[in-house]
Amino acid sequence: MKEYFKNFTLKKLCSLILGAAFIAIIFVSAVGGRHRVLAALRNTEGKNIVEVKDDIDSTYNDGVYRKADYINLCGLSANIMGMKELNGVLKLENGQLCNMPAGDVVYSDECATKLNELNKYLKEKDIELLYMQIPSKGGENTELLPKGISDSGDMLYDSLSASITDKGIDLLDMKVEFEENGFEQEEVFYTTDHHWTVSTAFFAYRKTVEYFNENYGTNIDEKYTDINNFKTEKYEDLFLGSHGKKTGRYYAGIDDFELITPKEEIDSEFVFDIISKNKVQEGDFRESLVYESHLERGEYFVSNPYAAYLGGNYALAKITNKNAPCDKKLLVLTDSMGYPLMSFMSLAFSEIEYADLRYYRDSSFVDVVNEYKPDTVMLIYSMTRLVDSVSFEFFDKLDVGAVME
Amino acid sequence: MLFSSSLFLFLFLPIVLVGYYILKITCKKLCNIWLLITSLVFYAWGEPNFVIILIASILMNYLFGLLIDKYKAKKTAARIILTVMVVLNLSLLFVYKYLGFAIDNLNAIFGNVLPVVEIALPIGISFFTFQAMSYVIDVYRGNGEVQKNPLNVGLYVALFPQLVAGPIVRYETVAREINHRQETVEDFCDGVKRFIAGLAKKVLLADILSLAADAAYKINAQGTGALPVSFAWLGAICYSFQIFFDFSGYSDMAIGLGKMFGFHFLENFDYPYISKSVSEFWRRWHISLGTWFRDYLYIPLGGSRVKTKARLVFNLLAVWALTGLWHGASWNFVIWGLMYFVLLTFEKLTGIPKKLKSGLTKALYRVFTLLCVLLGWVVFRAEGGTEAVNYLASMFSLAGNAFYSDYTGYVFNNNAVLLAFAVILSMPTFKKLRELASKNRILDGIADILTPITYLALFVLSVAWLVTGSHHPFIYFNF
Numbered sequence: 107m108k109e110y111f112k113n114f115t116l117k118k119l120c121s122l123i124l125g126a127a128f129i130a131i132i133f134v135s136a137v138g139g140r141h142r143v144l145a146a147l148r149n150t151e152g153k154n155i156v157e158v159k160d161d162i163d164s165t166y167n168d169g170v171y172r173k174a175d176y177i178n179l180c181g182l183s184a185n186i187m188g189m190k191e192l193n194g195v196l197k198l199e200n201g202q203l204c205n206m207p208a209g210d211v212v213y214s215d216e217c218a219t220k221l222n223e224l225n226k227y228l229k230e231k232d233i234e235l236l237y238m239q240i241p242s243k244g245g246e247n248t249e250l251l252p253k254g255i256s257d258s259g260d261m262l263y264d265s266l267s268a269s270i271t272d273k274g275i276d277l278l279d280m281k282v283e284f285e286e287n288g289f290e291q292e293e294v295f296y297t298t299d300h301h302w303t304v305s306t307a308f309f310a311y312r313k314t315v316e317y318f319n320e321n322y323g324t325n326i327d328e329k330y331t332d333i334n335n336f337k338t339e340k341y342e343d344l345f346l347g348s349h350g351k352k353t354g355r356y357y358a359g360i361d362d363f364e365l366i367t368p369k370e371e372i373d374s375e376f377v378f379d380i381i382s383k384n385k386v387q388e389g390d391f392r393e394s395l396v397y398e399s400h401l402e403r404g405e406y407f408v409s410n411p412y413a414a415y416l417g418g419n420y421a422l423a424k425i426t427n428k429n430a431p432c433d434k435k436l437l438v439l440t441d442s443m444g445y446p447l448m449s450f451m452s453l454a455f456s457e458i459e460y461a462d463l464r465y466y467r468d469s470s471f472v473d474v475v476n477e478y479k480p481d482t483v484m485l486i487y488s489m490t491r492l493v494d495s496v497s498f499e500f501f502d503k504l505d506v507g508a509v510m511e
Numbered sequence: 512m513l514f515s516s517s518l519f520l521f522l523f524l525p526i527v528l529v530g531y532y533i534l535k536i537t538c539k540k541l542c543n544i545w546l547l548i549t550s551l552v553f554y555a556w557g558e559p560n561f562v563i564i565l566i567a568s569i570l571m572n573y574l575f576g577l578l579i580d581k582y583k584a585k586k587t588a589a590r591i592i593l594t595v596m597v598v599l600n601l602s603l604l605f606v607y608k609y610l611g612f613a614i615d616n617l618n619a620i621f622g623n624v625l626p627v628v629e630i631a632l633p634i635g636i637s638f639f640t641f642q643a644m645s646y647v648i649d650v651y652r653g654n655g656e657v658q659k660n661p662l663n664v665g666l667y668v669a670l671f672p673q674l675v676a677g678p679i680v681r682y683e684t685v686a687r688e689i690n691h692r693q694e695t696v697e698d699f700c701d702g703v704k705r706f707i708a709g710l711a712k713k714v715l716l717a718d719i720l721s722l723a724a725d726a727a728y729k730i731n732a733q734g735t736g737a738l739p740v741s742f743a744w745l746g747a748i749c750y751s752f753q754i755f756f757d758f759s760g761y762s763d764m765a766i767g768l769g770k771m772f773g774f775h776f777l778e779n780f781d782y783p784y785i786s787k788s789v790s791e792f793w794r795r796w797h798i799s800l801g802t803w804f805r806d807y808l809y810i811p812l813g814g815s816r817v818k819t820k821a822r823l824v825f826n827l828l829a830v831w832a833l834t835g836l837w838h839g840a841s842w843n844f845v846i847w848g849l850m851y852f853v854l855l856t857f858e859k860l861t862g863i864p865k866k867l868k869s870g871l872t873k874a875l876y877r878v879f880t881l882l883c884v885l886l887g888w889v890v891f892r893a894e895g896g897t898e899a900v901n902y903l904a905s906m907f908s909l910a911g912n913a914f915y916s917d918y919t920g921y922v923f924n925n926n927a928v929l930l931a932f933a934v935i936l937s938m939p940t941f942k943k944l945r946e947l948a949s950k951n952r953i954l955d956g957i958a959d960i961l962t963p964i965t966y967l968a969l970f971v972l973s974v975a976w977l978v979t980g981s982h983h984p985f986i987y988f989n990f
Contacts, residue, residue: 123963125696125703132521167516171521179972189925
């Protein structure tokens with residue numbers, strides 16, 4: 107060591123700084139990331155050493171110290187290099203992010219066939235079935251895809267719509283509605299998330315009410331769908347969506363988030379019964395259905411403002427509005443796309459029970475139908491639901507593990 | 512466990528370094544034991560079942576080392592022991608790596624006479640078997656002292672920096688350092704620099720370019736004519752860069768890690784893509800493997816100093832067929848090896864390219880060399896002969912395939928910046944620039960200051976890509 111410092115040159119100093127900085131980074135990271143290891147070491151009951159090792163292996167990367175900063179840096183460097191693809195996420199020509207298309211997919215009529223069986227079953231019980239089909243990002247508009255990338259999304263969407271219509275199932279085709287009302291993709295979806303915006307969900311709510319009024323004999327007053335009877339609060343740069351969490355805030359930016367809530371004139375008293383979690387909330391729209399904690403500014407990679415409506419994924423829940431203009435009972439099958447939409451729909455309908463087949467395992471869906479006895483069953487599905495193995499299984503009790511979005 | 516993983520960087524390495532240097536201060540004798548234990552943990556982390564094979568190989572070769580040393584004076588006995596050692600080591604390798612392949616081929620010839628076996632391949636078995644054989648052979652040749660302590664043999668064979676992906680460290684290289692190494696601040700810092708360079712090559716170049724290569728092979732697998740000519744070339748080029756930066760990056764990390772603990776491994780890559788001939792390519796690519804085969808097979812067979820050309824050709828055939836086979840139990844590796852046999856025999860027998868005089872002919876031969884290497888990698892990467900033939904046919908527009916597709920343009924644009932860096936870093940560009948800068952005091956000083964900044968930036972960026980992306984292929988599982 108003494109020898110080293112004897113003829114101490116600038117080169118040696120710089121080399122020493124590098125060595126010291128490297129040691130500092132790996133040791134600080136080791137200490138900062140110790141929680142995952144300690145958690146795995148504490149949770150060893152019934153596990154052998156290989157299983158404990160596998161636990162550490164599979165979770166360590168998730169808990170890397172300052173991981174969010176690294177992801178941001180990765181996204182920034184990818185942006186500088188002009189990369190259109192990062193970590194399974196594609197950047198469209200309009201700057202929005204979407205899942206990398208899966209490539210050429212052959213349409214299968216299986217889902218429409220299962221839907222048709224459900225429709226027949228419900229018809230025998232005088233229950234209406236309405237299928238709301240939501241397009242996915244990217245596939246909707248091939249002009250937005252980078253040259254050379256193809257997406258079967260449009261083909262699948264159109265094939266399914268045609269098949270559903272042919273089978274005589276009631277369809278609310280949101281792609282048609284968006285086109286007819288001049289929506290651009292930037293308005294429909296968040297830049298960094300796969301969900302549609304709250305404003306788009308509000309538009310879908312308006313179209314749902316119109317459909318019910320035109321086709322199911324309801325008479326819901328226009329005031330319940332008039333945006334002037336709602337407050338819009340804008341939260342700028344709040345939302346780093348699902349795609350953004352994979353690519354960082356500097357790859358495509360951060361989304362603004364809008365919270366739309368009813369004004370006093372159309373507000374009501376609600377009971378939000380999260381059946382699968384044995385939890386009940388009561389109060390007006392904001393008190394019972396809005397989770398304001400999700401709107402607090404915090405870690406972009408942890409927060410999920412989209413869950414401000416209804417709070418998250420539940421296997422089974424029910425919203426009751428005693429003062430609703432329409433006394434129809436709705437049973438809805440949906441995923442997270444449905445959160446804001448169902449929140450708005452609860453202003454119009456007296457009861458909405460909803461299930462998510464990605465999580466619901468207590469019985470089959472038709473068992474829920476028979477127990478709940480709705481007037482209308484509604485499916486609010488995006489194209490993502492076509493490729494999981496559970497969302498169209500209506501007659502069997504599911505026993506597979508939860509399917510993630 | 513991979514070097515390019517957060518677990519290695521932020522858990523394993525800090526623990527090993529802390530333990531090692533605390534022991535160095537408090538109880539130096541335990542340093543080697545610590546390194547051995549942590550190396551076995553490193554191997555067992557990825558291969559909990561096969562660590563027994565590694566330990567068995569260590570013990571077997573330790574005993575052979577003792578026996579050879581005991582009977583050194585009795586040439587015949589020593590030779591018999593050496594032969595038995597070689598047979599047993601190669602048998603171990605054969606059973607785990609080649610038995611299934613051999614049975615499949617015998618069944619194909621004689622019609623399902625043997626039961627099909629599926630034996631999992633222990634990672635790194637080719638590396639540590641060759642390394643263990645090197646120990647015994649070097650003891651036999653007197654190129655290194657026999658180790659009385661089995662733990663030291665274990666350390667030599669299993670040292671984690673070079674265990675799963677080389678370089679194949681010859682015993683004579685590190686024999687003295689096992690017991691008499693000196694860890695210095697200068698070596699440690701050099702090791703850090705080397706490690707970071709390797710990590711950056713692997714994560715920022717190899718792993719990302721691998722996506723383009725994989726995409727090309729995926730399209731190729733869809734059927735004849737599916738892969739456009741331009742994408743075939745793009746995919747082949749990306750794979751050539753992938754395998755170079757992955758393999759050389761891993762070697763850099765191994766050399767860097769070795770230095771952190773006072774070991775000095777020899778270089779394994781020396782800018783192979785600037786080679787002027789195929790012979791030069793193999794003096795620059797996977798140097799440790801080439802020299803292993805040269806010193807332990809080619810020269811004992813007589814090398815180039817043989818009486819007849821037929822014997823020379825035979826020696827070359829033996830080396831290159833086995834070099835191909837070493838890389839994997841599959842005919843495409845053998846064909847790849849034999850391709851080099853043909854090219855190297857051509858160069859040895861004709862004296863080309865030494866005979867080339869004009870700049871133009873030398874340049875053309877250099878292009879020819881690079882082309883052969885590139886086409887060789889296509890065969891190397893393919894899973895089977897049909898895939899290789901289809902891919903090559905696509906490259907030369909012999910598959911009824913289109914010349915271009917928009918997807919080719921997309922992939923190229925997505926990787927353009929990295930490809931540019933890959934080309935630059937395949938040449939000793941920065942080395943030359945640094946040498947030039949060192950001739951001017953001010954520039955030398957600026958270069959000194961920029962060096963740690965650049966390396967730190969590369970390290971942080973590498974970690975960023977490491978923790979973000981999920982695509983970090985380990986391409987040595989065949990070896």
